[in-house]
Amino acid sequence: MSGKAAQPKPAQKGESKVSFFPAWCKRCGNCVAFCPRGALKRDQWGYPVLADSDRCTSCGLCEMLCPDFALSVGEGGLKPAGAGAPRGSRVAPITSPERLAPEPNGGEEDGNG
């Protein structure tokens, strides 16, 4: 399979291998439940986080089992429009802020939502 398009480079140690697009995430938990190495955990709002980066083998199962295209493994992926926006912010008309959890650092509910 040498004629294929360039594959994403394997991530270096300590580098985040999984990128999350919280604005598209519906917190269904498929990625956390089916990660074969248990590298993903839910944060306090139910969003997935890469809790143990060293355990992640970049197999890509979380990406394939995500119904919402809300995460991708490795680098080089084109970010979908509006999907990289921080939680709780109004970025695009298609992204309803009501369903977004508040920013973890902000601490307070997003009053605009």
Place this chain on the structure above:
Amino acid sequence: MPPVHRSVVYDWLRHDKKFPHVWCPGCGLGILLGSLLRSLVESGLDKNQVVLVSGIGCSGRLPVYVDVNSVHTTHGRALTFATGIKLAKPELTVITVMGDGDATAIGGNHLIHAARRNLDITAIIVNNQTYGMTGGQYSPTTPLGAKATTAPYGHIEPSFDISALSATAGASFVARSTVYHITQLDQLLGQAIAKPGFGVVEVLSPCHTNFGRQNRLGSQVDMMKEFKRKGMRVERWRELPEGKRAENIPLGVLVDRDLPVFGQSYQRICDTAGKRGEAGK
């Protein structure tokens, strides 16, 4: 099979206007959508060569999210529209996406006759064993004894086996997979698209919102784990004794045969008739 580069997959999505999609959190249709895009990219097809046709239901929303030629048609008639498209423009790759109720109840006649004619169309039938969008009424694939909105004491009718039905009706490629067996699903969809003739891929998908809740099957994670527990390669399933087959689901390529394709026979008729017409002038 190496993973398809995700930027290519996002390129095939209408990601700047339609997302996040309307399906429930954890719905198998989103997983199927990703799988379909990966198989289309793997097949080396151009966006302009592909037509996605759907009927009504949750699955009917699927073509809306893909940046190809897409047609969202009336209930059960996805295959009829697809037939017209394929015969008018035989060079296009026509794929229909239907739910179980859409394909076997409202469009049941169209399914068996499209399979009998062996049109060069790929039919993806998403089987969630219920009418999910309208509130969980029983469909032709609801298992005997299962609860539904219209069967609160348990369903009293036996269910359709979509794969067996299409194989008997004459489809040249029939396969079954689940949204849990995702790499297998990618491969089967690719094979079905490449196969000349009518290709049916039955995709078992969890409807935890309606079917799962009424039958106390838990979340979509529990339902997908059930697919994992019951799913079995069809080669292994055929070796099982008769009594043990019912509790397992055979997955993989169930039928793969070469049969005359309707489009080619139709073209021959057109050529013959054209020659006679010219001779008569």
